[in-house]
Amino acid sequence: SQTIHQWPATLVQPVGSPLSLECTVEGTSNPNLYWYRQAAGRGLQLLFYSVGIGQISSEVPQNLSASRPQDRQFILSSKKLLLSDSGFYLCAWSVERSGNTIYFGEGSWLTVV
Amino acid sequence: GQQVMQIPQYQHVQEGEDFTTYCNSSTTLSNIQWYKQRPGGHPVFLIQLVKSGEVKKQKRLTFQFGEAKKNSSLHITATQTTDVGTYFCAGRGGSNYKLTFGKGTLLTVNP
Numbered sequence: 001s002q003t004i005h006q007w008p009a010t011l012v013q014p015v016g017s018p019l020s021l022e023c024t025v026e027g028t029s030n031p032n033l034y035w036y037r038q039a040a041g042r043g044l045q046l047l048f049y050s051v052g053i054g055q056i057s058s059e060v061p062q063n064l065s066a067s068r069p070q071d072r073q074f075i076l077s078s079k080k081l082l083l084s085d086s087g088f089y090l091c092a093w094s095v096e097r098s099g100n101t102i103y104f105g106e107g108s109w110l111t112v113v
Numbered sequence: 114g115q116q117v118m119q120i121p122q123y124q125h126v127q128e129g130e131d132f133t134t135y136c137n138s139s140t141t142l143s144n145i146q147w148y149k150q151r152p153g154g155h156p157v158f159l160i161q162l163v164k165s166g167e168v169k170k171q172k173r174l175t176f177q178f179g180e181a182k183k184n185s186s187l188h189i190t191a192t193q194t195t196d197v198g199t200y201f202c203a204g205r206g207g208s209n210y211k212l213t214f215g216k217g218t219l220l221t222v223n224p
Contacts, residue, residue: 042199042216042217042219043214043217044156044201044214044217046212046214049211090155090156100205100212101146101158101161102146102158102203102212103158104156104157105155106154106155107154107155
C-alpha cells in the first residue's frame with residue numbers, strides 16, 4: 001500500500017532563518033506531488049505541484065521554493081522565513097490511475113517567531 | 114481561473130440534527146471530491162463524484178453532483194460527535210491533476 005511521510009511534524013523558526021520540509025511517498029511510482037499551506041486552520045492553498053523529477057510549477061508568488069530531486073521525494077524550502085510563512089504545510093500525492101485523488105501527509109506545523 | 118465556493122463556513126448543530134454543506138464552481142467540473150479534516154489532523158479523502166446527477170452514500174453521508182456538474186452537496190443525517198471537523202469539496206476542471214479546494218465548512222456538534 002502507499003504511504004506518505006512528511007517531516008518535521010512541528011518546528012519553530014526565527015524570522016530570517018532557512019526552512020526545509022521533506023516529504024517522501026512509498027508504494028507507488030511517478031506520483032504527482034503537491035505542497036499545500038493551510039493558514040488559520042481553514043482553506044487549502046496550493047503552493048507547488050510536480051508531475052515529475054525536476055518539474056515544479058508554482059501557483060503563487062512567495063518566499064518559498066520546491067524541489068523534486070527524486071521521483072518520490074518533494075522538498076519545500078525557504079532561504080529566509082517571514083512571519084507570514086507560519087502555517088500548516090501539507091505534502092500530498094496523487095496518481096492518474098486512481099483518478100488523481102489527492103492523499104495528504106500528516107502535515108508540518110511551522111511557527112515563525 | 115476556476116473558483117470553488119463552499120457554504121456555510123461554519124455550522125453548529127445538536128447531536129442528532131442533520132447537516133448539509135454546499136459547493137459551487139464557477140466552471141463545469143470533470144469531477145468533484147470531498148475530504149474531511151478532523152481538528153488537528155490532515156484532510157482525508159471521502160469520495161469522488163464523476164457523473165452528472167450522481168448520488169453516492171456512505172452510511173449517514175449522502176453526496177450529490179449536480180446535473181450541470183457545477184455544484185455538489187454533502188448531507189449528513191443524524192449527526193454524531195464523531196462527525197466534527199472541516200469538510201472540503203474540491204473540483205477538478207480541465208487540468209488532470211489540479212484540484213481547486215473550497216474553503217471548507219467547519220462542523221461542530223453539541224452532544
